[in-house]
Amino acid sequence: MSTTADTYTPTDRTVPTRSRERASYDKALVHSILDEAYVCHLGFVRDGAPVVLPTLFGRVGDRLYVHGSTGSRPLRAAGDGVAAPGLPVCLTVTHVDGLVLARSAFHHSLNYRSVVVHGTAHQVTDPEERRTALDALVDQVVPGRSADSRPANSKELAATAVLRLDLDEVSAKVRSGGPNDDPEDLTLPYWSGVVPVQGGYGPPVPAGDLDPTIGLPAYLTAL
Numbered sequence: 001m002s003t004t005a006d007t008y009t010p011t012d013r014t015v016p017t018r019s020r021e022r023a024s025y026d027k028a029l030v031h032s033i034l035d036e037a038y039v040c041h042l043g044f045v046r047d048g049a050p051v052v053l054p055t056l057f058g059r060v061g062d063r064l065y066v067h068g069s070t071g072s073r074p075l076r077a078a079g080d081g082v083a084a085p086g087l088p089v090c091l092t093v094t095h096v097d098g099l100v101l102a103r104s105a106f107h108h109s110l111n112y113r114s115v116v117v118h119g120t121a122h123q124v125t126d127p128e129e130r131r132t133a134l135d136a137l138v139d140q141v142v143p144g145r146s147a148d149s150r151p152a153n154s155k156e157l158a159a160t161a162v163l164r165l166d167l168d169e170v171s172a173k174v175r176s177g178g179p180n181d182d183p184e185d186l187t188l189p190y191w192s193g194v195v196p197v198q199g200g201y202g203p204p205v206p207a208g209d210l211d212p213t214i215g216l217p218a219y220l221t222a223l
Contacts, residue, residue, distance in 0.1 A: 013118045014171035024172045033115045033172055034059050034093055038141045042066060043090040044121075057091070058136030062167040064091065064117065065124070065133035070161045078123045078163050086120035091165060099195040102179035103188045111176050111194065118169040124162040133162045144219035 008014070008025040016023050024030075034057075043052040058065045078087035098111035124130050134157075135146035152160065179192050201223045204216060 008168070008170050010171065011118075011169050014116065014169055016171075016173060019173070019175075022173045022175055024174065025170075026172070029174075030115055030167070030170055030172045031059070033095065033113045034064070035140075036095060037093045039093075040064075040066070041092045043092070044087055056137055056141065057093075058133060058138075058140040059167075060132060060136045064165045064167060065136055065162055066091075066121075066165070067134065067137055067160055067162045070159055072161060078121045086122045087163070089119065089121045089165060091117040091119075096197050097176070098197055100175075100179050101192060101195065103181045103185040103190045103192045107180050107182070109175065109179070111197075113172065113174050115170065115172050117165060117167060119165050121163040121165045124164050127157075129164075130157065130160075130162050133164070134160070142219060142223070144217070148217055148219070 006027055008027060008030065010023075010025055014023075014025070038056055038058075039054055040057045041052050041054055043050060045051070055066050055068070092114065094112060094114040096110055096112050100107075100109040100111055102108050124133055131151070134152055138146040138149065178194055181192060204220050
């Protein structure tokens with residue numbers, strides 16, 4: 001699938017059937033939505049039935065990485081693109097920015113930013129790429145953390161499978177603004193508007209067995 005320097009190419013699977021005006025293929029927007037998240041939902045078919053798993057992910061350029069146990073059947077099924085053709089997947093990320101309350105129940109909605117990625121996932125077998133992917137997974141949650149923790153050892157690496165999914169067939173979808181009340185409902189005596197949804201972090205709580213001489217890292221105070 002071709003892309004330009006700044007946009008992804010729309011396909012039949014990435015053009016929504018409803019609210020097409022909310023869809024975007026802008027790379028910078030897609031990357032910004034992904035980079036603000038660390039939990040995705042990974043969908044695939046197992047034994048003829050759909051499965052959707054919530055899992056951590058990391059982005060490196062135009063690639064996403066997810067990880068799991070080497071004993072996982074879907075991860076084994078993904079193969080490396082040589083011995084096996086890979087695992088067809090759909091990966092999604094969503095942020096909820098506001099609750100949109102209209103005068104009518106029908107027009108209630110959410111303000112949101114989402115990304116949907118279609119593609120074929122493959123196991124990462126190259127040792128250097130695996131380490132890069134695992135660092136990206138850690139840094140996706142807390143930027144800078146991978147350099148401030150012990151890297152996975154050989155036993156841990158042997159127990160961990162990593163999947164690679166190229167950002168190729170991908171789209172973003174965004175809703176913003178207030179409710180879309182029908183003109184005939186504007187005089188109804190019901191509150192209408194948006195309730196913003198704001199995320200945040202509380203003060204870090206040190207482990208009970210942490211050496212008291214170890215101070216709070218700068219990347220945590222930055223949160």
